[in-house]
Amino acid sequence: MQIGIIEDHQLVRDSFKKLLELELNWQVTIEACSVNEAKLAVNIDQPDVFIVDISMHEGDTGLTFLSYLNEHYPAIKTIVASMHDHEPYVSNAIQLGALGYVSKRSASDAMIDAVKTVMRGHRYISEDVNFSYSCVSNKKDLLTNREIEALPLFAKGLNAKQVAQQLGMMPKTAHVHKTNICNKLNATTSFELLKVAIDIGVIQLNELV
Structure with a gap:
C-alpha cells in the first residue's frame, strides 16, 4: 500500500x-x-x-x-x-x-x-x-458538494456511466463517489440510498411520480 x-x-x-x-x-x-x-x-x-x-x-x-x-x-x-x-x-x-x-x-x-x-x-x-x-445536524453535512450532486442521480437508479455523463466526470470517478456516498450514509441497497436521499431533501417525492 x-x-x-x-x-x-x-x-x-x-x-x-x-x-x-x-x-x-x-x-x-x-x-x-x-x-x-x-x-x-x-x-x-x-x-x-x-x-x-x-x-x-x-x-x-x-x-x-x-x-x-x-x-x-x-x-x-x-x-x-x-x-x-x-x-x-x-x-x-x-x-x-x-x-x-x-x-x-x-x-x-x-x-x-x-x-x-x-x-x-x-x-x-x-x-x-x-x-x-x-x-452533524443533517446527514447531508457528511457529504461533499460533488457527492450531493451525485446522490439524487444514483438514488433514482442511474448507473456510474450515466451519472458521469450528467456531471461531466469519468465513470470510474462516479463509481468512487457512489462508494463514498454509501459508506458515509450507511446505505447498502438502492432502496436505502433512495430513502436517505428523500430524508435529507435532495429528492422530492413528486420527482418519483
Missing part, C-alpha cells in the same frame, strides 16, 4: 513514516511540507491513502488540500492527523471528504488502525477526538 503525508514538521513526518513502514508492504511514497508541494506530487503519483495535517506555517491549510483531493482524486482515502482535535475542525474535515480523524496526541497508537479502517471504506475517529455525529 502506498501512503502520502502532508505535514510541515519534519520530525512528525519522519515519525509517521517510520511507524507506517513497520507494516508489511506499506510504503510512504509522498512526503510534503506544504499544500503546493503535495499537489505537485499527487499529480504525478496517487497513493492509496493520504495523511493530512490541518495547520501549515505557510500558505494554504490542510483543509484546502482535502478539498483538492476530493475534487480531483476522490479514490484517495484521507486521514487528518491534527492537534486541532475538536469542533469545528473535525466536521469541516469530514465535509471535505476526510474518512479518518486522529489526534496527534494519540497518533502513535491510533494511526495504523485508522489506515486499515479507512482502506476498508469505513470511518475512523480516534477516541480522544471531540466529535459526535450529533454535531
Whole structure:
C-alpha cells in the first residue's frame, strides 16, 4: 500500500513514516511540507491513502488540500492527523471528504488502525477526538458538494456511466463517489440510498411520480 503525508514538521513526518513502514508492504511514497508541494506530487503519483495535517506555517491549510483531493482524486482515502482535535475542525474535515480523524496526541497508537479502517471504506475517529455525529445536524453535512450532486442521480437508479455523463466526470470517478456516498450514509441497497436521499431533501417525492 502506498501512503502520502502532508505535514510541515519534519520530525512528525519522519515519525509517521517510520511507524507506517513497520507494516508489511506499506510504503510512504509522498512526503510534503506544504499544500503546493503535495499537489505537485499527487499529480504525478496517487497513493492509496493520504495523511493530512490541518495547520501549515505557510500558505494554504490542510483543509484546502482535502478539498483538492476530493475534487480531483476522490479514490484517495484521507486521514487528518491534527492537534486541532475538536469542533469545528473535525466536521469541516469530514465535509471535505476526510474518512479518518486522529489526534496527534494519540497518533502513535491510533494511526495504523485508522489506515486499515479507512482502506476498508469505513470511518475512523480516534477516541480522544471531540466529535459526535450529533454535531452533524443533517446527514447531508457528511457529504461533499460533488457527492450531493451525485446522490439524487444514483438514488433514482442511474448507473456510474450515466451519472458521469450528467456531471461531466469519468465513470470510474462516479463509481468512487457512489462508494463514498454509501459508506458515509450507511446505505447498502438502492432502496436505502433512495430513502436517505428523500430524508435529507435532495429528492422530492413528486420527482418519483
